[in-house]
Amino acid sequence: MSLETDFIVIGSGVAGLRASIELAKGGASVAVLTKDKASESNTEYAQGGVAVVLSEDDNAELHEDDTLVAGAGLCDPLAVETLVTEGTKYIKELIDWGIEFDREGGKLLMGQEAAHSRRRILHAHGDSTGAEFVRSLIARAGAEKTINLTPFANTESLIINNGICVGVRFRDPVLRAPRELYAKAVIMCTGGAGQLYMHTTNPPVATGDGMAMAYFAGAEMADMEFVQFHPTALDLEKAPRFLLTEAMRGEGGILKNKYGERFMPHYDERLELAPRDIVSRSIVAEMRRTGTRNVFLDMTALDEDFLKHRFPKIYATCATFGLNIAKDPLPVSPASHYCMGGIRTDLWGRSTLPGLYAAGEVTCTGVHGANRLASNSLLEGLVFGARAGEAAAKDSSEFRVPSSGLGTPKLGTWNSGLGTAMSTAVKKRVKRIMWERVGIIRDRDSLRRALKEFEQIAAGNLSTSSRNFVTLAKLVASAALWREESRGGHFRSDFPEQHEEWRVHSIQRLDTGISSASQMNFDTARAE
Numbered sequence: 001m002s003l004e005t006d007f008i009v010i011g012s013g014v015a016g017l018r019a020s021i022e023l024a025k026g027g028a029s030v031a032v033l034t035k036d037k038a039s040e041s042n043t044e045y046a047q048g049g050v051a052v053v054l055s056e057d058d059n060a061e062l063h064e065d066d067t068l069v070a071g072a073g074l075c076d077p078l079a080v081e082t083l084v085t086e087g088t089k090y091i092k093e094l095i096d097w098g099i100e101f102d103r104e105g106g107k108l109l110m111g112q113e114a115a116h117s118r119r120r121i122l123h124a125h126g127d128s129t130g131a132e133f134v135r136s137l138i139a140r141a142g143a144e145k146t147i148n149l150t151p152f153a154n155t156e157s158l159i160i161n162n163g164i165c166v167g168v169r170f171r172d173p174v175l176r177a178p179r180e181l182y183a184k185a186v187i188m189c190t191g192g193a194g195q196l197y198m199h200t201t202n203p204p205v206a207t208g209d210g211m212a213m214a215y216f217a218g219a220e221m222a223d224m225e226f227v228q229f230h231p232t233a234l235d236l237e238k239a240p241r242f243l244l245t246e247a248m249r250g251e252g253g254i255l256k257n258k259y260g261e262r263f264m265p266h267y268d269e270r271l272e273l274a275p276r277d278i279v280s281r282s283i284v285a286e287m288r289r290t291g292t293r294n295v296f297l298d299m300t301a302l303d304e305d306f307l308k309h310r311f312p313k314i315y316a317t318c319a320t321f322g323l324n325i326a327k328d329p330l331p332v333s334p335a336s337h338y339c340m341g342g343i344r345t346d347l348w349g350r351s352t353l354p355g356l357y358a359a360g361e362v363t364c365t366g367v368h369g370a371n372r373l374a375s376n377s378l379l380e381g382l383v384f385g386a387r388a389g390e391a392a393a394k395d396s397s398e399f400r401v402p403s404s405g406l407g408t409p410k411l412g413t414w415n416s417g418l419g420t421a422m423s424t425a426v427k428k429r430v431k432r433i434m435w436e437r438v439g440i441i442r443d444r445d446s447l448r449r450a451l452k453e454f455e456q457i458a459a460g461n462l463s464t465s466s467r468n469f470v471t472l473a474k475l476v477a478s479a480a481l482w483r484e485e486s487r488g489g490h491f492r493s494d495f496p497e498q499h500e501e502w503r504v505h506s507i508q509r510l511d512t513g514i515s516s517a518s519q520m521n522f523d524t525a526r527a528e
């Protein structure tokens with residue numbers, strides 16, 4: 001059974017919602033398919049806020065410089081310029097649409113986060129910025145009559161005809177059966193893959209499905225080795241790794257070891273506000289040195305009323321675990337948080353596969369380089385979601401929706417139909433291997449062993465989603481093995497230095513394996 005629509009958007013986080021709103025502007029029909037309830041996404045859980053140039057002492061060049069420094073030589077300067085300059089416009093638009101950022105006396109409040117040279121982080125309800133993004137974008141999308149959002153519609157593969165992406169295969173939540181949906185273009189907005197790791201700040205939906213679907217359909221993947229580990233996730237036995245936002249350190253939080261000693265002065269002169277990869281590795285080093293499984297985030301020098309007001313969600317969540325953030329040092333350790341790599345796109349969200357567009361954390365636009373600057377990704381989802389929507393609409397203005405049942409669709413090598421839900425055992429095994437061997441600190445031996453185990457797992461009889469998951473793990477491990485240097489979020493203990501000859505992007509493709517590219521934007525690269 002199949003259906004037709006003008007456009008398909010997969011995912012309902014910031015990127016997917018913003019792309020759908022853009023597509024609906026011209027009256028096109030837009031089907032948004034999303035895996036869980038509409039709000040369930042990384043976006044929903046974003047705490048710290050969104051970085052944007054809006055204050056008098058700030059400007060686009062400063063935001064651009066901070067982003068480029070964090071990206072450790074691998075950002076695409078044009079992508080960064082696009083992000084910071086268009087970011088202001090899209091945030092103002094969001095304010096017009098009704099998002100409520102925190103204010104004092106009517107003036108927007110700006111928070112501070114690591115590696116930002118200015119206070120430029122807008123936040124909402126203290127530490128619930130993402131939920132406010134979702135609320136306001138869902139309300140705006142809901143006002144568009146041609147957007148049809150289907151929750152619990154898990155998508156597992158793309159339909160390719162004559163080398164063009166013409167639709168998707170998803171599980172219809174009402175029929176409880178696989179279904180094909182055809183469109184002029186598909187925009188992949190499925191977010192990141194934090195769940196590849198045993199410890200993560202990401203919700204269960206963040207399994208990187210869109211990356212795997214695009215890879216199997218023939219799209220290029222870029223910079224998959226770059227994974228960001230957030231330094232401060234709450235570390236309590238049997239509790240999920242709840243994020244303790246970097247803004248807590250921005251407000252004066254201090255990291256201490258089990259002896260109550262502040263240890264960051266031994267590792268970096270920027271102390272607790274050093275870039276995330278450095279703070280995460282410092283914590284690992286301190287845990288190893290002191291033989292512990294966590295360190296502590298100490299907020300006790302700050303006033304309890306201030307903390308309650310500034311971090312209401314964190315205050316309340318920690319209280320449910322018996323912790324008063326104003327009185328108790330909070331046990332923390334790093335956890336996987338963000339994928340810098342993903343589907344290679346140009347500045348308009350076009351992937352290398354015709355008909356397939358992508359936006360948000362699922363992509364590699366070149367905005368983040370080897371390490372993402374804190375609070376740049378909500379902005380990225382907004383800016384590049386809108387751009388991808390605009391480009392998909394323009395590029396396909398002369399197209400008709402491909403009629404359904406175009407012969408036998410090529411569903412990707414392993415897609416012989418929709419498999420059952422991902423096997424818990426496979427998922428657990430992959431997550432453990434990723435954490436232990438492809439984690440914060442890597443080396444050749446650990447990566448080779450990881451790859452060998454992934455090959456063994458892949459040789460089994462797996463459901464489509466399990467195969468997608470292990471394939472993604474292989475992509476990250478292969479790229480990490482390939483890159484014989486340390487840069488940004490990728491640290492190799494056997495190659496601890498950064499090298500100029502490695503200032504290139506890893507590119508992975510189903511049919512050609514791994515190669516390098518000096519430019520992220522493939523139009524620029526091809527023109528050279």
Ligand code: FAD
Nearest residue numbers: 011012013015035042043048049155191360361375377378
């Ligand atoms: P997501 O918001 O993750 O949305 C992906 C969507 O795709 C979801 O709706 C999901 O259900 C759907 N989906 C996934 N797979 C499928 C499938 N197979 N079929 C159908 N649908 C599917 N960034 C900031 O800039 N500032 C912050 O303060 C901040 N804090 C963060 C805090 C936490 C705890 C986390 C986890 C991340 C944080 N980030 C922050 C990062 C940021 O939230 C994300 O990078 C960003 O929201 C990603 O948006 P997205 O639209 O690309 O993906």
Ligand code: SIN
Nearest residue numbers: 047048245246374375
């Ligand atoms: C945080 O609030 O610390 C997360 C911000 C981000 O990931 O950008």
